[in-house]
Amino acid sequence: MPETIVLDANGPTVAFPRNFLHIKLLADNYPQVDHILFREEFMRAQLLRSFPAEKLIPIGREIRPGQGQWNLPRIFATNRRYTREKIAQIAALTPARIILFLENEPLELALIDHFGIERFELWEEGVMHYVDMxxxxxxxxRRMVQIACGFYPGHPFLLRLPRDRITVRDRFDKCNLQMRIPEGRNLPREAIAFVANVLVADGHITRGNYIKALGKLVEMAPVPVVYLPHPREGAEEIAAIGAALSGPKFSIEKPEGGSLQHCVDTDYRLYLSPFSTTLLDLQKFSKSYWIPQHFALGSYDRALRSTDRFPVKALPEEALAACLSSAAPVEAGAAP
Known part of the structure; x- marks a missing residue:
């Protein structure tokens, strides 16, 4: 069982979750947190399901070139000012403890350098917390581009924080966090759920190759594939995927309560993803598989297959066809 997380006696606790998993871990393990920083507006509704509005502090984010903004000196100055202002804003909260989930992003590193690492806790980010992919x-x-745009430049190529100097909490190594599976209806559906990662926008694969790999997956599948987009996938990207793969065996659904709740409510034949942590959170391990090799993500495939830490396994490409065939509907009267 996870150890009890107690309130600090000497001041407020500030948390900086970056996605829905982080919100869930925070709600399940430390609901008494005093202040919650968040960047993306899409996270507000999810946060409000677990925390009162007065705890939420939107902090925006740095700006990047594009969408009509190409004045690099202005972008640089704006981002440097952003970092200074956010540090001052957070310092005004007088935090005794700060909970981070990402350990190598510019703003997190700026906060560590300002407040000192001893004041921080590092909570599980997801799969990347355990294995370097x-x-x-x-x-x-990416870091060089960020620095050129005025993001915080400290520790430019740091991958991991020194974990001997910071309190670390997670589910599978330290075993000092828990995650409660949300209640769901678990209604059977003759389809395969594909839980997406942000592969194209994050530069892992071209859009054309991503759509080609998805198309091959749909072609191999004996039942329809339901594509569950990542919250950070843009509307243009999702529309391009839908237009390219439109047909009776492929659909895109954006469940209001998020992919995890949808997959708890729906009992799919299989749950597949390049490397989404949602497959761990869902805990339907007997029919959940990571398939990074199918998308030519070699470093992710090697990292996931080199560890026995997770109850979800990474499937090599040569095993994918057999896995998909297991999702075929059982004919009436046939042995299961």
Whole structure:
């Protein structure tokens, strides 16, 4: 059982969740948190399901070139000012403890340098918390672009915080966090759920190759494939996927309560994903598989298949066809 997380006696606790998993872990383990920072507006509704509005503090984010903004000196100055202002805003909360989920992003690193690492806790981010699946070339390129745009420049190529100097909480190593599975109807559906990651926008794969790999998956599947987009996938990206793969064996659904709640409510034949942590959260392990190799994500495939830490396994490409065939409907009167 996870250890009890107690209130700090000497000041407020601030948390900085970055996605729905982080919100769920925070709600299940430390609902008494004093202040919650959030960047993306799509997270507000999910936060309000678990926390009162007065705890929520929107902090926006740095800006990037594009969408009509190409004045690099102005972008640089704006982002430097953003970091200073956010540090001052958070300092005004007088935090005794700050809970982070990401350990190598510019704003998190700026906060650590300002307040000192001893004041922080690092909570599970997802699969990446346990295994390093970074493409070092893409990671370093992204950081250099960020620095050129005025993001916080400290520790530019840091992948991991020194975990001997910070309190770490997670579900599978330290076993000092828990996650309660939400209640659901678990209604049977003759389909395969595909839980998406942000592969195209994050530079892991081109849109054309992503759609091609999805199309092959749909073609191999004996039942329809239901695509559950990641919250960060843009409308243009989702529309392009839908237009390319439109047909009776493929659909895109954006459940209001998020992919986890939808998958708890719906008992699919299989749950597949490149590497989404949702497959761990769902806890339907006997029919959940990561398939990074199908999308040519070599570093992710090697990292996931090199560990026996997780109850969800990464499936090699040569085993995918047999896995998909197991999703075929059982004919009436046939042995299951």
């Amino acid at each position: 970074n493409n070092l070339y893409l990671f370093r390129l």
